[in-house]
Amino acid sequence: MHRQILPTALLRLIDELGSLPGVGPRTAERYAYHLLRASDKKSHTLADSLAKLHTQVSTCPITFALIDFDEQYSKLYTDESRNKQLVALVEEPLDIVALEKTGQFNGTYHVLGGAISPIDGIGPEQLHIPELVQRIKKDNVIELIIATNASVEGESTALFVQNYIKDADIQIDVSRLARGIPVGVDLEYADQITLGHALEGRKKL
Amino acid sequence: MHRQILPTALLRLIDELGSLPGVGPRTAERYAYHLLRASDKKSHTLADSLAKLHTQVSTCPITFALIDFDEQYSKLYTDESRNKQLVALVEEPLDIVALEKTGQFNGTYHVLGGAISPIDGIGPEQLHIPELVQRIKKDNVIELIIATNASVEGESTALFVQNYIKDADIQIDVSRLARGIPVGVDLEYADQITLGHALEGRKKL
The missing domain is CATH 1.10.8.420 (RecR Domain 1)
Structure with a gap:
């Protein structure tokens, strides 16, 4: 009708x-x-x-961030002031926007292009993991911050990348974003997994 | 940034x-x-x-409903099976969709093109009220159902139209959509104005 x-x-x-x-x-x-x-x-x-x-x-062939069609590489990579030996690994290009807004990161980014999700038919071979390893070697990366989402897919992707790097016999520091209670949230409303992470990652004062 | x-x-x-x-x-x-x-x-x-x-x-020049550019009038008006002597007055063209979905109305529509709202600079002269009066006379309309929104603007527009028709010395039945408690809403969650309307419009069983 x-x-x-x-x-x-x-x-x-x-x-x-x-x-x-x-x-x-x-x-x-x-x-x-x-x-x-x-x-x-x-x-x-x-x-x-x-x-x-x-x-x-267009897409940057090194970091897989989104770029203007007339650019060759992401400015966040070519910029001399950014530390190429520190790489944050994110799932999607928009995650870069979120991290840049903190103003606390002066490394470079690597976009995976998603997260491992068997249900959506996304396996590790569809993610830009080999390119990451290449880059770690070429740029002498010292630390990799895995900044995938706090979802099941994000967690398993993080684990996969961690093992992949270990298997490739690469010696670098690998870290993950801290899990914990978000600012402004009351303890009583935090879910148990988040609270568990917060306990585990507690900081000595 | x-x-x-x-x-x-x-x-x-x-x-x-x-x-x-x-x-x-x-x-x-x-x-x-x-x-x-x-x-x-x-x-x-x-x-x-x-x-x-x-x-x-395009817009129907009689009902002000939205029509295809190659149509002359709204099909809801020209359709022989619709009662032209019963007119539902609505604020916007999309309101027609909502009323048609009930499947309980076989009259025709008249779109005002908004509601009186001094704060937005919309006065009665911007609404299709004179065209409504013309149409009431031409089609010998018997009943006008004012179906404006249940907002302050909708209420004052309804009042304005009612007075306008009285002043134009037109003798027709003018009704408004019933106000009351919507289906599926608990009494305790209904706001007091709605509840007031529901009391006022109570039906004898």
Whole structure:
């Protein structure tokens, strides 16, 4: 019934917006209607950005971070002020944004391109692990900070990378981001796994 | 700092998606990254729908519902099986979708194009009220169901329309959608205004 009430062009847009992550039909309707009410120029600008997205975004062949199509390498790698011997290993390019926002990391990044997840058909061979090992050797990396997500997939990926490096007979420090109670969270609301990590990783004062 | 980390084309898309209603920077990042990881075809299809949106959607000159650009009037108006003497007055075109989904209304619709809201600079002169009066006369409308939102703006718009019709010396039945406790909501969680409405509109068994 819904199908017959709204114009075809609007329905098509609602359908397409509905495929964005976490967007249900009602939200898609709201987005589409907002764009319809906004100026024609606005939807054209958005259309233009979308059309250019894939051609104007490229991937750094060393760090696998996202870069402009006319760049050769990630600026976070080529920048002289960044420590190439310290590498943070992340799952996705957007994780770099989160770490950079802390302003506390002056090393370089390596993007795995996901996490090991048998259920999604992602095995270690699809991740940029061999490239990481190459890079560790080439740049004489001293420390690798494994900054994968605190999920089951992130944890098993961390373990896999750790063993892979051990098997490759590479002598570097490997660390993981601390697990513990996030700032602003009451102890009583922390889940038991987090609390367990917090106990285990307790700091002497 | 954020500005330098991601490619320009991705940042531009994040910015534009961030102007959708209720979309913050993090959500916009997720949408943009999803589109980047999806096929080039997918973002091009979405771009195409956006570019066509304004040219392929038109407004019915009688009901102000949204229609296909090649239609003259809303099908919900021209359809012979719909009762033209019963009109539901709604704020926005999407409200029609909600009412149609009930499957309990076989009248026609009239879209006001918003609600009176001095704070947003929307006065009654921006709403399609004179067109409503014309239509009431032309189609010999017997009942007008005011189906504006249950917000302050919706309530004052309803009151304004009611007075406008009285002043125009038009003799028709004017009704409002019932206010009351929504299905599935416990009495203790209903707010006092809703509960007040529910008491006032109680039904004899």
